[in-house]
Amino acid sequence: MPPQSQSSDTRFDPPGVPARRAALKLLDAVLRQGLPLESALDRATAGIDRSDDRALARAIAAETLRRLTDLDALIDSATARPLPDDAKARFALRIALVQALALGTPSHAAIATVLPLVDGGPRKLVHGVFGTLSRRGDALPEIPTLPDATAIRWHAAWGDDGIEGAEQAIAVPPPLDLTLADPSRTEEWAEQLAGESLMPGHVRLPGGHVPEMPGFEQGAWWVQDIAASLPARLIGTGTGTALDICAAPGGKTMQLAAAGWTVTALDNSPTRIERLTDNLARTKQAADIVTADALLWKPPAQADAVLIDAPCSATGIFRRHPDVLYRVRPSVISEMAALQERIFARAADWVKPGGTLVYATCSLEPAEGEEQLRRFLSVRSDYRIDPVRQDELPDGLVPHADGYLRTLPGMLRDVGGLDGFFMVRLIRAG
Numbered sequence: 001m002p003p004q005s006q007s008s009d010t011r012f013d014p015p016g017v018p019a020r021r022a023a024l025k026l027l028d029a030v031l032r033q034g035l036p037l038e039s040a041l042d043r044a045t046a047g048i049d050r051s052d053d054r055a056l057a058r059a060i061a062a063e064t065l066r067r068l069t070d071l072d073a074l075i076d077s078a079t080a081r082p083l084p085d086d087a088k089a090r091f092a093l094r095i096a097l098v099q100a101l102a103l104g105t106p107s108h109a110a111i112a113t114v115l116p117l118v119d120g121g122p123r124k125l126v127h128g129v130f131g132t133l134s135r136r137g138d139a140l141p142e143i144p145t146l147p148d149a150t151a152i153r154w155h156a157a158w159g160d161d162g163i164e165g166a167e168q169a170i171a172v173p174p175p176l177d178l179t180l181a182d183p184s185r186t187e188e189w190a191e192q193l194a195g196e197s198l199m200p201g202h203v204r205l206p207g208g209h210v211p212e213m214p215g216f217e218q219g220a221w222w223v224q225d226i227a228a229s230l231p232a233r234l235i236g237t238g239t240g241t242a243l244d245i246c247a248a249p250g251g252k253t254m255q256l257a258a259a260g261w262t263v264t265a266l267d268n269s270p271t272r273i274e275r276l277t278d279n280l281a282r283t284k285q286a287a288d289i290v291t292a293d294a295l296l297w298k299p300p301a302q303a304d305a306v307l308i309d310a311p312c313s314a315t316g317i318f319r320r321h322p323d324v325l326y327r328v329r330p331s332v333i334s335e336m337a338a339l340q341e342r343i344f345a346r347a348a349d350w351v352k353p354g355g356t357l358v359y360a361t362c363s364l365e366p367a368e369g370e371e372q373l374r375r376f377l378s379v380r381s382d383y384r385i386d387p388v389r390q391d392e393l394p395d396g397l398v399p400h401a402d403g404y405l406r407t408l409p410g411m412l413r414d415v416g417g418l419d420g421f422f423m424v425r426l427i428r429a430g
């Protein structure tokens with residue numbers, strides 16, 4: 001029976017169980033329905049009043065996804081025949097085991113809060129397998145194993161180092177990166193926040209409760225992985241017009257506005273535009289906001305700079321969104337690549353002669369990065385690459401010989417790593 005068909009009535013659940021029930025729904029949404037974890041959160045946690053219980057459900061589901069391959073190997077080692085992938089018992093065991101072996105939950109609490117999820121079903125089996133593994137004292141490997149399909153794809157693209165870097169990156173919590181509105185105050189903010197700066201305008205912290213941190217209310221900074229901050233940095237400072245296509249929730253819009261540009265920020269998602277509007281208000285940055293489809297909309301005039309932070313598979317942000325390791329299949333990548341190609345082609349016409357076009361994706365798939373660039377240059381002789389310079393990057397990153405930048409999970413490992421991104425700066429002939 002599929003997990004989502006179990007009773008979802010949480011009214012009579014003992015304490016602790018609603019969070020596990022919600023974690024089960026989240027895993028079902030990602031693994032069986034192919035939905036992003038974040039988009040399934042509201043539905044899965046509906047009826048849970050406490051924010052810490054909702055956060056616990058998300059933490060259990062996310063850690064299960066980071067550890068899924070190894071959890072399943074443990075489960076399979078303790079059953080006579082492998083349980084089907086979508087068996088209720090397998091889902092319940094994953095949740096019980098990840099808590100006991102990765103999240104520090106005492107074994108008795110891990111199993112007691114999971115057994116009600118299989119009431120009227122394979123309760124005995126779940127209890128038995130969990131007991132066997134507990135008695136054996138099995139542990140999860142220190143470095144998680146990537147799922148096969150992802151490992152094969154990334155190995156073909158990035159080799160052994162790429163796989164090793166990705167697996168190591170899953171093993172440690174990613175740091176919290178902040179982008180400052182005013183890069184001239186980098187030292188001051190690094191000191192005040194007790195963080196480390198890897199480049200002007202950037203501060204890195206091990207973590208923290210963002211809304212309570214100094215500078216949040218006054219809008220002195222916003223959360224943005226250092227890799228995600230680089231595409232807008234390639235446009236630099238300026239006083240002309242900048243068009244931020246695919247702009248929400250606005251990380252790069254805020255950078256462009258803070259760098260002096262007169263920005264138009266466009267996105268086709270009304271809910272994400274709401275977040276962009278809130279972010280601009282908090283950071284006191286200004287932009288003209290347009291809710292529209294980049295495939296239909298046209299700007300009133302060409303811009304000095306256009307930034308395409310294209311919709312993509314998002315496999316580069318697997319550290320914070322481990323669902324991409326499972327739900328991004330070749331069909332998703334080719335669908336996104338087709339959309340990117342269309343947006344890239346349209347936006348290229350919106351750049352003034354002599355202007356700058358930056359194309360970026362938070363993807364580890366060459367089809368969404370290097371191959372897009374190759375195809376674009378083969379049909380747009382009016383564009384040339386303006387090579388990324390070493391002095392535009394933090395120490396430890398090096399531009400590709402062809403002038404674009406590819407960030408991979410193993411890079412900057414000693415200082416906490418960074419997301420996987422592709423980005424290129426192009427200049428339109430004058």
Ligand SMILES: C[S@@+](CC[C@H](N)C(=O)[O-])C[C@H]1O[C@@H](n2cnc3c(N)ncnc32)[C@H](O)[C@@H]1O
Pocket residue numbers: 245246247248249250251252253266267268269272292293294295309310311312
């Ligand atoms: C990678 S995200 C942008 C992140 C954003 N640039 C930032 O730094 O905060 C891609 C965005 O593209 C938007 N999008 C997807 N398809 C679009 C379309 N056809 N037209 C406009 N925006 C689109 C999505 O809603 C999403 O917000």
